[in-house]
Amino acid sequence: MITPIIDEVIEQLRAMPQHLQWQVLEFARTLVRVEVLGTPGQQLLRFAGSIPPDDLQLMREAIEQGCEQVDINEW
Numbered sequence: 001m002i003t004p005i006i007d008e009v010i011e012q013l014r015a016m017p018q019h020l021q022w023q024v025l026e027f028a029r030t031l032v033r034v035e036v037l038g039t040p041g042q043q044l045l046r047f048a049g050s051i052p053p054d055d056l057q058l059m060r061e062a063i064e065q066g067c068e069q070v071d072i073n074e075w
Contacts, residue, residue, distance in 0.1 A: 013021050051059075 009024075013024060016024070
């Protein structure tokens with residue numbers, strides 16, 4: 001473990017009021033319990049290049065046309 005990070009966290013904790021220290025502690029406990037889900041990237045490499053270039057171009061165009069546009073009647 002990287003000691004300077006731990007030292008920095010401790011320094012920041014010392015500057016906080018106790019109720020915030022408790023929040024940090026609970027957050028840290030939550031992070032320790034988090035189970036990493038998903039598939040390692042190494043296992044996904046076999047799919048690299050499997051989408052035909054024409055399909056990729058269609059996807060790119062659809063994203064460019066559909067993204068960053070606001071439909072004011074949507075809400």
